[in-house]
Amino acid sequence: VGDVAVPPAAVTVSTSFHVEQIAVADGVLGILGVDFGSDPLGDFYTETIDFPSTPFSFFDVASTDVFATRVTGRIQVDDPGNYEFRLTSGDTVVMWIDGDPVVINAVEGLATVQIGACNMGAGEHEIVIHHLDLNGDAEMTLEWRGPGETDFSLVTPSPAGTIEDDDDAGFIVDIDTGTSALLTVKLTDVPDNWVISSDGNAGIPAGGELDVTGWDLSQLTIAPASGDLGPATINVETTLQAPDGEVETSSSSFDVNVVPENGIVLDLDLGLGGLPLPLGLGVQLAAQPVFPGEVPAEPAVDEPLEMAAQPLAAQLDPGGVQVLF
Structure with missing residues (x-):
């Protein structure tokens, strides 16, 4: 009889776009009447902006007739040059890159495709989308094409794990346990006074450790302490139990980087x-x-x-x- 080690969990941590549902006051007839600076009614994190034309495709509790959406995030450019953005929507949408408008689609009720171009240098760039649906069955898909590329592909968020000071960011944690059962998940080496939350759960790690067993880790939010700038490495510690009862703990890590607020305004x-x-x-x-x-x-x-x-x-x-x- 040999002692067979339990295969460790395969942990993947991805950055995300933040999608928020914004309230629309009665009588609003256009996107300029929506207060996109207000607190959201609901939100979620996603790796792509690709919502089909079906009721509730954006938000489970959204009205199928009238609702507004704010999307924020960062994209990474490795090869500087001219990038084309293709935004497909049946609603009013305005998209900014680093505060400048790049795409505007303002034909309500028709599935239209708008293409805007932006010359970007290497590095991270901030993206913001304001969207208003007045007709129900909303849809929105954002794609891009870089220098020398012939085909468009879905826009993905920057992998850098950047968080602005006095802000938070969403991370999508996927844990593949194979044939084993997941017993516990802990975050370790978390800096002091950082707040970790997800879908109604929240906590401040004690001694750098927080048990997040049972949390929805696909919607993990990290809020660094104010003024705590610079890079940090957070460990994800998983404990698995194999079908034969063997228990094993392993860990993997991901990086975050807290940067100063940039003060970008939307034009x-x-x-x-x-x-x-x-x-x-x-x-x-x-x-x-x-x-x-x-x-x-x-x-x-x-x-x-x-x-x-x-x-x-x-x-x-x-x-x-x-x-x-």
């Missing part, structure tokens, strides 16, 4: 002139992003719509609205 100087923005009741105006150095186009509004256009034109006036995120 909402969209101007009027290219892409339709819904006003409600079947009324649509055109709008296009205004990039640094460009002169915004003159409003192109038909005579019957001039009165309805006034509030929107005021909100889209260059030099007007900026949102800190």
Whole structure:
């Protein structure tokens, strides 16, 4: 009779995009009427932005008719150059890279594809998406194509595990136990006063250790202590029991890096002139992003719509609205 070691669990830790459901007040007819800076009604973490056109595809508790979504995250560029982003949606969507608008889709109720380009240097870049659904059965898919690439692929988050100071970040932990049973999961070597949470569970590690057995580790949130900058390595310790009763503990690790807040603001100087923005009741105006150095186009509004256009034109006036995120 030989003593056969229990194969250790295969632990994979991935970074994620943060998807939040934002409340929409009664009577809101367009995306500029949504307070995307408000506290979310619900949220989750995902490795790709790829939501099919089905009810509740974004949020289990979302209205199938009207809801708003905020997506935030970081993407990693290894080869500097021009990147194309393909955003497919049947709703109003605005996407920013490092605070500048790259893609705007404002055709409610039609499955449309918008492509925007952005010249990016090597390193991490912040991505933000604001989305408003007014018709139900929402969908949203974000793909990109880098220099020299012929095909688009789903955008994936930066693997660097970066967390801004006084913020948090989501990590997706997958544990493959094979034929063994998972007895316990612990996080060890966690820095002092960091807060770990997931789906109603939360804790501050004592002596750098926190038992997260039974937690939904696909939605793990890490919030470093304020001012605790720099890299850290966190261990995932798993204890397995083989079918023959043998028990074995093993560990793996992943890195996080806490960086200062960058203060990026979202540029909402969209101007009027290219892409339709819904006003409600079947009324649509055109709008296009205004990039640094460009002169915004003159409003192109038909005579019957001039009165309805006034509030929107005021909100889209260059030099007007900026949102800190």
